[in-house]
Amino acid sequence: MTPVNSFQVDLRGLVDLLSHHLYSSPRVYVRELLQNAVDAVTARRAWQTQQDAEPAAEIRIRLTASAGRVSIEDSGIGLTAEEAHSLLATIGRSSKRGGSGAVDELHGLETARQEFLGQFGIGLLACFVVARQIRVVTRSARDPKAAPVEWLATDDGSYTVRELPDEARPEPGTTVYLEARPGAEEWTAPARVEQLARDFGALLPYEITFEDGTGEAPRPITDRPAIWDRAFPTPTARRVALAGHCAQLFGFTPLDTIDLDLPVAGVRGVAYVLPEPTSPAHRSGHRVHLKGMLLTEKADNLLPDWAFFVRAVLDTDSLRPTASRENLYDDETLAAVREALGARIRAWLADLAASEPERLAAFLSVHHLGVKSLARHDPELLGLMLPWLPFETSDGSVSLEEFAAAHSDIHFTRTVEEFRQIAPIAAAHGLGVINAGYTYDADLLALLPTVRPGIKVTELDAGAVTDRLDPVPTSAELALAPFLATARTRLEAQSCDVVLRAFQPVAVPALYLDDRQARQERDRAAAEESADSLWTGILGALRGSAPRARLVLNHNNPLVRRIAELPDEALTATAVESLYGQALLMSQRPLRPADSTLLNRAFLGLLEWATHSPEAKEDRA
Known part of the structure; x- marks a missing residue:
């Protein structure tokens, strides 16, 4: 044995x-x-x-x-x-x-x-x-x-x-x-x-x-009952006491406090709203007591990820500790409590929206990003917050409610850079554009038609902008046909069309426009150029008929009109390349190798022309 x-x-x-x-x-x-x-x-x-x-x-x-x-x-x-x-x-x-x-x-x-x-x-x-x-x-x-x-x-x-x-x-x-x-x-x-x-x-x-x-x-040593369970003569006195507790515990005076009371789950406590904005990637450490004993000051799995704008302190008798008793065991009970605590924070927001709009506005001025994160998964809350959530738009910083009232067709850009280039022109021509380059904004815009039926939301493309700009009289465009032909030929290698429009502001000589499909097609073409024979065939088979990027020349701009009247075709082509490069830089898009080559060529060409022109020779004399 x-x-x-x-x-x-x-x-x-x-x-x-x-x-x-x-x-x-x-x-x-x-x-x-x-x-x-x-x-x-x-x-x-x-x-x-x-x-x-x-x-x-x-x-x-x-x-x-x-x-x-x-x-x-x-x-x-x-x-x-x-x-x-x-x-x-x-x-x-x-x-x-x-x-x-x-x-x-x-x-x-x-x-x-x-x-x-x-x-x-x-x-x-x-x-x-x-x-x-x-x-x-x-x-x-x-x-x-x-x-x-x-x-x-x-x-x-x-x-x-x-x-x-x-x-x-x-x-x-x-x-x-x-x-x-x-x-x-x-x-x-x-x-x-x-x-x-x-x-x-x-x-x-x-x-x-x-x-x-x-x-x-x-x-x-003990100091019971917990401050959130104590009786105070007035709500204001309670709020002041909780603010002092937060300052002592966490080192800041809260913007507001939220009661976290879940009797069924044996959870009692408060959440303190941070007075300054914080990153959505930041995981706040919450203070958790287990049957009165401090378990951890760094519980990062207690609240939903979107609630990054609060620090919580609570006492529980239902959640399980880890073996070291220094954190919470992430099980089904904690998941249910986390969801219920998130619902309490959501209800607090709804109460502010319904009865205390001034406090809600003060909160959103600091933490609109956290509410946007929550609203992505809660259409009902999104509908409730529409009058309050700020967005950067071609009409200025306004709520979605205000913007939707002014524009039944809403366009958006996916990058901040694209918006900054388009916004002045869009505003001048009545085009409603929202900057969705910030965190969560694109997700919320995608949900907007579900909470406000009848509103159309589309990503901005080159055609939508071009169609809103004023056309040039036919006679003027025919007179400039040779110039436009030269420009189109010169930018053919960049997969860029050239169109002529009249738009505000006059100071902008040219506008570079494209959309996602055009960018994808350019990326495919660039990959095809550098690929081996096998991948060249595969990428070639993926070639699509996506719209190309557009260089929109502003007929209202005096510089564009002077370039169009240049007698030297080679100089005209160099000037067109310079307009393309300037518009591309203004859009702040990443430059491809071909774009960098064009910019260098145009810059050196203009220097060459400037140093050998009759006027330059007269100046040197």
């Missing part, structure tokens, strides 16, 4: 694992001490309820720190010698986990177990991240005849258990003493321990006090 062996645990290796890999910082040892004390008191209350026993005379959790030493005393359930062997020195076994006789005896009901903070059975041994020695003096409340017990462990992996005389601990409960390891003294300094205790334990359900060994009166 094959012998069965047991795993062995190297405590030094475990401490290294905890301190360097599981926990982000040694600071968590204070949380472990508080957690064990709170769970011990909770266990005693649950046992007393089950046994109909007299409650403890005092619920007591006292944390003390002095140079190199930390202790915590509680009036909780306590342990017998057997339980100290079984629970304190066994990795992975928790007195709070179901499925064992110890739990049934200690707590009775599964519902009681849900009140506990600890779940993973690491517990007290995690204190070895800062401690050289851990001493526990405990007495069981369940067994009045059991003597007090001392459990003494060192970081070399050894421990002892011995019974003590009754006077060593007359009352049930537990006291834990830590002696700092060399190099960890900073973590046991009284000021540091007190601050960590406040960070972790301010919302714990029992009164916890701290003493620094100087003889001063104990100072309270």
Whole structure:
């Protein structure tokens, strides 16, 4: 028969694992001490309820720190010698986990177990991240005849258990003493321990006090009820108090506050609206307490991604922690809570739109990007926000509601550069164009016809702009036919047509227009030129009949008319190339190698003409 062996645990290796890999910082040892004390008191209350026993005379959790030493005393359930062997020195076994006789005896009901903070059975041994020695003096409340017990462990992996005389601990409960390891003294300094205790334990359900060994009166650690659950004389007083809490917690005064109350999910808290814009890519760190104990200050999976304009703080008893208890386990429960919290933020926006438009306007002036992100997935909200969300348009910065009222046919550009080139001309000729080059705007414009039937939204193309510009009289265009033929021939290699129109502003000599299909065709042609024989055939087969780019010459511009009257055909061609290059640069599109070559040729050609013209020679003379 094959012998069965047991795993062995190297405590030094475990401490290294905890301190360097599981926990982000040694600071968590204070949380472990508080957690064990709170769970011990909770266990005693649950046992007393089950046994109909007299409650403890005092619920007591006292944390003390002095140079190199930390202790915590509680009036909780306590342990017998057997339980100290079984629970304190066994990795992975928790007195709070179901499925064992110890739990049934200690707590009775599964519902009681849900009140506990600890779940993973690491517990007290995690204190070895800062401690050289851990001493526990405990007495069981369940067994009045059991003597007090001392459990003494060192970081070399050894421990002892011995019974003590009754006077060593007359009352049930537990006291834990830590002696700092060399190099960890900073973590046991009284000021540091007190601050960590406040960070972790301010919302714990029992009164916890701290003493620094100087003889001063104990100072309270807990500060309950949570500020969002307190009663205030007026809504304004509550808002002021929450703003102060946010400033103390996060370092900013919020633009507004949003209550996050989900009783069914056991979640209570607030979200603070950031007073300044932030990037949609920024993942805010939210502050989450689990049954009053601070779990994390960096929960980035608590709210939907679109809610990047708030920082939240809440307490929950339903969400699962990770093994390190420093973040939330991303499961179906968290997904449901995240969706419900998002709905609360959405409802807050709807309430502002319905009853407090001034506050909504102030919010959108800072965070319109976040609302646009949300509205992409919520047509109802988009319809609600249409009168408020600002867009950059050819009519200026206006809402979609205002713009749609003025333009039944809405055009948009996909890039900011294209819009900047087109907007002045579009405005002068009554063409409604929206800049969709900013984040989320193109998505919202695609949804606009679903919330405002009858509105037509199309991407701007060269034909739409050209059709809105004033045509040139036929006689004038016929007179310029030789010039236009020269221009078209010269730009044929650039896959660009030339048309003549009259438009405002007069100062713009030429306008370069194309659309997505034209750009795709140019990219295909450029790839075909540089491809091998196999890909040349494939790309050639993909050649389409897409409209080509257009160089629209402005007949109102004096420079264009002078170029059209030049007698030298070669100089005319060079001038046309210069107009093309200037319009291309104004559109801020990426230059292809062929475009760069043309610009260089036109620039050098004009220099050549300038330095050899009769006027230049006369000037030199």
